[in-house]
Structure formats: structure tokens, C-alpha cells
Amino acid sequence: MNSIQKKIFLLTTIVLIIMSVIWIALTYYNHKTQQQYNEILQRYLKLNEVTTSSQNVITDINNYMIIPSEENMSQLNQSKKRMEEAKQGVITLRNEENNFTLTNYVHLMDSFIETTNRLLLFLSENDSEAAAQEFSEVTSISTYISEMSLSLVDTELKTYDRFYRGIIKQSGEVMKLGIFLLLLIMCVLFLVTYWFSLTITRPIFKLTQAANELSKGRFDLQVKVETKDEIAFLARTFDRMRKNINMLISEIKHKAQLEHELQQSKILLQESQFKSLQSQISPHFLFNTLNTISKKAYLEGSEETSDLLVSVAGILRYNLKQLDRSVTLREEIMVVRQYMDIQKARFTDRLRFFMEIDECCLDWKIPSLTLQPIIENAVIHAVEPNEDGGTIWARVIDERDTVLIEIEDDGIGIHKDKINLLLTEDSQLVENKSKGIGIGFSNVVKRLRLFYGEEDVITIKSEIGSGTKVIIQIKK
């Protein structure tokens, strides 16, 4: 059965039981009182019956004396019988108070009957004088009987006086009890009903509140109803719905973020492609020209110039062709070398470049043009502004499960806030005035993260005044 229904049923049952108990008690009490009344009335009736029956006997005797018929005789016998019955009834009325009188009374009736019998005997013997005397005797006894009946009634009244008063007083008390009981039950029922309705409406109120909050868009409040009825069930279901909605929302958010990232990487790629296209001025022409100049320089004995031109041509080609592909680390290192050759030619002694390469790690894949922009940055910030130039180290180290690529300089260092700015990828504005070949640092960072799917693939360690170290960690 349902809980609320059960509650209502329980309340109704309790009320019904209380009502029934009161009803039964009152009925029982009523019945008892009725019985007492009956008993009292019966006492009086019995006494009265004696008087009446004795008078009947007298009447019948009189009739019989006037007309001594069979019919009158049987009538008389009937009356006598009735008298006997009345006597038996009276005997049961004996109690402490009327004991004496009642015995007298019974004996008086005996005398009455005896005298009657005697009278009948005289009549049958036709002794009319004696019969007349007996008749007067019977009459006087009958008078005594009715007098004694009265005195017995009187005694009865005296004996039961307290009893009668008790009954009267009690009926008043019953009335009082009824009123108080009614008031009490009214109050109690009022209280119980109040409490009972509260147990039903309070959860509903809570639920309503929760629904309100939900409709306002607050999905983080837990819906809690601590009862065991249907409302609680409703609340639980409601709460589950809230959680589901919460989950769905967070999923959608997550998806939206992913989409956003994808779009960004596309944009970045397009950007770099666009930039590289800008600089793609008839590449074959540029290549051929550069190669021609290189050979020309070589033939003219300027071997150094020739080598530089070859490096420039290599970087140019690499830049143009391989931007949207992954390359091996080896190729990247190659480009870095060519780039540094060019920069060495520019800075001569001011630039000191050291490389420590672990050869076994050079086959790992890496997005193209990632190392070169970092080195370029190092050159721009550590070597260019310094009159004495600077030192740059590039290392590829084989750790157990990662490959570490470190690019270190001894420049002025980068402020912590700026590092954070660089790493959170929102630094396009900062990078706008890049002086390098065009691909910004943040672009590198984003591409690395997208490529490896990890946030901490690149870290920057720097102290103001003593250099910067960029570390790329590639998981094997």
C-alpha cells in the first residue's frame, strides 16, 4: 500500500477506534443504567402485583359468593395462582433493610390464601355465616397487604434513596464527561491532523522549492526529502534527473571545448601556411637563383658565402614544403644546424652554439618547424641585444621513457608572468612583432600540444639575468 494512503488510513482507523470505544463505553454504561432502572421498576411492579392480585382474589371471591358458578371458580383459582406467583416474585426482593417486613408480608399473603381456602371450605359446607366472617377477614388482610405494600415501597424509597441520588448525580457526570471528552478529542484530533497534514505537505513544499531552483537554472542544489512516502520517491527521481542534466551539460561543455580547440589548430595551420605562402615568391626561381649565386660564389673562391647560400636555400625549401607534416627529429636538427650556420655568419664570434645530440633518438616524430622557432627566439633574445653575444646549447637526451630536447641560452631571461603568458597560448598579440622567419612561439607550443595530446610537453625554466631553458619532453 502507498505510504500516504497508509497514513490517511491509519488516521481514519485511529479516529474510528476512538469513536467506537467511546460509543461502546457509553452504550455499555447506558445498558447498565437501563438495567438498574429496570430492576428498580421491577421491584415496585412486583410489590404492586401483590396488591392487585389480592384485590382480584377478593373480587373473584365476591363474584363466586354471589354466583357460585364453575366459571367464577376457575377465575378465582386463576387469581389465586397469580397471587402465588406474585408471592414468589416478592421473595426475591429481600434485602437487609426490608427483611423483617418482607417476611411478614409473605406470611400475610400466606394467611390471605389460607383464609381464602377456609372461606371456600365454609362455602362448600354451606356455612354462610362463617363464610361471611372469613370474607371480612380476607378483606381486612387484603387491606393490610396493600398497606404493607405501601410501607414496603416506602422502605424501598428510603433504602434506595442514596442509590437514586447517585443515579441522578451520575447522569450529570456523564453529561460532563461527554462534553470534556468531546473537547479533548477535538483538540487532539486537531493537533494530530495538523501534524499529519504537515508530514504530507512539507515534502511537497520542499519539492516545489527544489523545482523552483531548478527552473532558475541552479543544478547544483541537492533535492533532499527525508520521508518514506511517494513524495520521497518523487524527490529521488527529481534528484536523479537533476544529476543527469548536470552531466549532460558538462558533456556538452567538454565537447564544445574540444571543437573549439580543433578549430583553433586549423586556424593556426592556415595562418602558418598563409604566412609561408606570402614568402613563397616563385620558389624555383629563388632556389635556382640561390644555387646559381652559391656556385658563382664557390667559383669565385668565396666558399663560405657559397655554403651560407646553400643553407638559406635548404631552410627555404624546408619551410615551404613540410609545414603540415610531421618530420623526424633528425630533419629538424638539420634545419637547426643550417639556421645556426646562417646566424653564425651574421654574428661571427658573438654567437656561440653547442650541440649535444644522442644519435639514437633522432628517429622520433615531431611537428615540422618546432625547434627552429625556439632557437630563433633564443638568438633574438639572448644574442642579438647583447654586445658580447651569447651562448646557445641544443641537446637531445635519451631518458628511459622520454626523449628530452633542451634549448638553453645565457641571455637576460624571461619574466615568470611572461612564461605563463607564453604557455597559455593566448600570446598572439605579443608575438606579432616577431622578427624571425615568422612562426611565433605560441604557435609552436600549440602545435606541440595538439600533436602529442599532452599539456606538459613543453616547459620553460628561466631566471632573470642568467638565461632561459626550453625543454620539450616526448614520451616514447
Place this chain on the structure above:
Amino acid sequence: MVIFLTVILILCYFTFDAAKNVFRADWQFPSDDRMNNQDQQRLVLITQERDTPFWDKVAKGAKKQAEIEEVSLEVWGSYSHNQEDFLKNVEIAIQSKVDGIIVQGLDTDEFKNLTKIKASFYGVPIITVANDVPIADSLRRTYVGSDQFSAGKMIAEQLVRDMGSKGKVVLMLESQEEYFQKQRLKGIEEILKQYKDINVVYAKTIDTTKEQVVVTTQDTLNKEPDTNAFIAINANVLGTLVKEISKRYQIDPYYIYSFDDGPESISLLEEGTLDAMVEQTPEAMGEQSVQLMMEWLNGEKVPLDKNGYLTDIKIQKAENTNE
């Protein structure tokens, strides 16, 4: 909320209080006595004068004895000599087949008829108390009470002692003399006839109703103005007699004597109006009558002394007499 609970508590209290009152059975039916006492013997003491000091004492003594004997006894009586009522009581007692009747004797034919014929017919024993009716007329079992003859003698002797051997004495009588009055009269006469100088006058009233006594008293006072003493043989006339005398004369000079079985006897003696009276022992009468009745009923004493069992008598003088 607190107020509400308080109201409920108060109501609870009143409800339980009322319930307690309703269901507390403080009024019980008188104990049902159907089986008990049924075999107890029933005696009736019937008197003509209820609620006089004398008969109250008789009843008291009888009741005391009845309690000892464990018989039930009821005292029936009529007021102020209502003979009809009295006879009816006796008849009812007989018809009710009580085990014994103790009765103040009444020296009338109706009474004798009842006791002689009806009581014997129903086999109800009768004992006369205080006032006797001769056994020949009443077939009573016995008599319990004073020896009225000697009571008469005693009062006469007291009169002589007080008044001296000379004077006029009025004897207040009923014209319808009862046996006990005759006995008293006999006793008085027995003494007074020894004194030649004492003149005895008989004042007879028809009965003891106030009117008759007044008439008789006035008549006597008119005829015999030089009376010295009154003896009220029937003590019931005493009150009226004294009142009548005091209407004309100072009461003190008169010697007034009577017996203690009238309603005013004792109070008049205490006042000093009455000079002396014969004091009987009513309680002893009551006790002894019941005792004898029970002895007879139980067959312990058969037959009872026909002459009766006499109880003590003595002269009680007024304390502040004028001598």
C-alpha cells in the same frame, strides 16, 4: 503550541476526573439478603404510645436483648392511644405469623378477642409488657412489668408521708379502667383506707384525650376546691391536669403524684411540679420480655410463670420539693 498542549492537558485532567466519577460505583444496591436471616425468628414489640421516654426505654432494652439473642425485632406503635391503629398492628402481626408478639396490654374486648382467638389460632405467643391483661382474658404467655398493685401502694404511702394523714385526695381515673389501672387503684385504696381523715375523691374521665381531661379537671376543681393532692393513675392525663390546675392556682401547694409511663412524667418531675412518681424499670422490661419469649420459643422454659415476671419499682421524688 505550548498553549494548545496545556489546554489538552487540562482537558485530559477534567475528562479523567469526570470518567472517574462516572465509573466509580459508590452507590451499590443494598446487599442482597435473600438467603441470610431468613430463618431468624421475628419478634414484634407493639405499643400504644410511641416516642414517649418510657416506651423508648422499653424498646431500647428489647432491642438490646434481641441483638444478644440474635433475633430480629421490630417495634411497632401507634401514637397517642390510637386504639384502632394499635389493634390493627396486633392483627397484622398475628396474620404475618411472627414468632412472638410482645405487646402493651390493652384491656378491651377487641384486644382480648385478638389475643385469645386469633393469636391462638395462628399459634403466635403473646407476652404482655408494662400493662397486663389477665391471663384468663388474653391467654398471654406471661407478663413482664411492674407489680401495679404495689406500685399503687407505694405512691399512696408516699402521699401519706408528704401530706400527712389528713386531707383531700383526687384520684384521676379513666371511666373505662384498664387492668393495670385497677391494680394501681386497688393498691392506693388499700393504703388510704387506713386513714380515716383522708378523703378520697374519684375524678373519672371518659378517655385520655385533652378535651375530656380538661373537662374532668375543671369539674373536679369546681366541686372540690379544698383538694390537697392529685394522683394521676393514668400518667397520660398528667400534662393536661397540671396545665389546668396552674390556670387557676399556684401549682406548688398541691401534692401531685403519678407514674412514669406518661409522656410528660419525667419532665414534670424534673420541674418539681410532680412531687413524686413511681419509677419503673422499662429497659429491664424490654430485655426480660425478649429473653423470656426466646426462652419459651426455644423450649428452654415451658411453661412461663403465669403470674408474670415483675420488674423493680421505686419512688422517685422531685429534687426541689418545697418542704
